[in-house]
Amino acid sequence: MENLSGKSALITGGSRGIGRAVALKLASIGVNIAITGRNYESLQETLAAADQYDVDAAAIVADMKNKDDIKAAVNHTIETFGHIDILINNAGVMDNALFLDTTEEMFRDLFETNVMGPYHMMQQVLPQMIERKTGDIVNIASMSAVNASEQTAAYSATKFALTGLTEGVMKEMRKHNIRTFTINPSAVLTDLIGEPSLERDTMIHAEDVADVIVSQLQLNRRVFVKTNQIWATNPQQK
Numbered sequence: 001m002e003n004l005s006g007k008s009a010l011i012t013g014g015s016r017g018i019g020r021a022v023a024l025k026l027a028s029i030g031v032n033i034a035i036t037g038r039n040y041e042s043l044q045e046t047l048a049a050a051d052q053y054d055v056d057a058a059a060i061v062a063d064m065k066n067k068d069d070i071k072a073a074v075n076h077t078i079e080t081f082g083h084i085d086i087l088i089n090n091a092g093v094m095d096n097a098l099f100l101d102t103t104e105e106m107f108r109d110l111f112e113t114n115v116m117g118p119y120h121m122m123q124q125v126l127p128q129m130i131e132r133k134t135g136d137i138v139n140i141a142s143m144s145a146v147n148a149s150e151q152t153a154a155y156s157a158t159k160f161a162l163t164g165l166t167e168g169v170m171k172e173m174r175k176h177n178i179r180t181f182t183i184n185p186s187a188v189l190t191d192l193i194g195e196p197s198l199e200r201d202t203m204i205h206a207e208d209v210a211d212v213i214v215s216q217l218q219l220n221r222r223v224f225v226k227t228n229q230i231w232a233t234n235p236q237q238k
């Protein structure tokens with residue numbers, strides 16, 4: 001197993017939900033964390049929760065729809081920690097809408113955040129990973145990247161796109177000792193899905209996703225699992 005202590009991670013969308021849980025889990029095992037988000041106060045709240053761990057932590061206000069913000073966030077993280085070992089492309093948005101009610105603006109907004117964000121992030125982070133001949137990139141897709149559903153055609157399209165992007169990057173990067181893989185959770189109890197129709201305790205929690213991600217990162221660097229589907233064991237309708 002890999003010891004991740006002393007490594008540094010950049011996690012997008014670290015103020016709540018899965019991103020916050022991943023940031024805190026990584027901090028709990030000694031990984032220095034930089035988290036990005038659009039709201040300074042909520043980022044500070046995650047940093048306060050990480051305070052109990054003996055790691056360096058930074059909060060960076062950055063909109064994943066803005067290329068300049070992404071460049072600045074990556075530069076800030078490298079200036080703070082020296083390099084980035086782990087990139088978690090987590091920030092994402094979902095819109096529940098029938099296809100004919102999905103405006104071009106909604107469609108573009110979903111692609112800007114869920115696909116262009118990770119694209120720009122990987123463009124900025126990969127050169128220093130290639131130079132250092134090591135690195136891990138975790139892209140949070142979804143089970144919606146495997147099966148599309150009614151009312152999430154546009155969201156699904158972004159996650160299918162992210163999956164293709166990740167697989168292509170993975171095939172180019174593994175010769176540089178860089179592991180690039182996707183995590184596909186089904187419904188997770190976070191703000192993204194609103195009020196759930198399932199019993200909360202029987203759903204996947206953000207901390208469960210964080211456990212899966214960290215366990216994957218702890219695998220010997222010789223190997224990685226390309227796609228991780230996360231299912232709830234026995235989800236119950238309310």
Ligand SMILES: NC(=O)c1ccc[n+]([C@@H]2O[C@H](COP(=O)([O-])OP(=O)(O)OC[C@H]3O[C@@H](n4cnc5c(N)ncnc54)[C@H](O)[C@@H]3O)[C@@H](O)[C@H]2O)c1
Nearest residue numbers: 013015016017018063064090091092142187188190191192
């Ligand atoms: N919750 C689920 O059921 C579920 C299932 C599968 C995959 N996912 C994916 O997991 C990821 C995290 O989602 P979550 O469930 O934690 O949702 P969430 O809404 O709780 O958190 C999303 C985070 O992304 C940030 N974000 C959104 N747009 C941003 C932007 N333009 N710039 C910067 N930050 C931005 C938000 O501020 C927030 O911190 C997303 O990519 C989502 O698609 C979620």
Ligand SMILES: CC(=O)[C@H](C)O
Nearest residue numbers: 142143144185186187
């Ligand atoms: C919100 C999402 O991504 C689905 C439920 O997998």
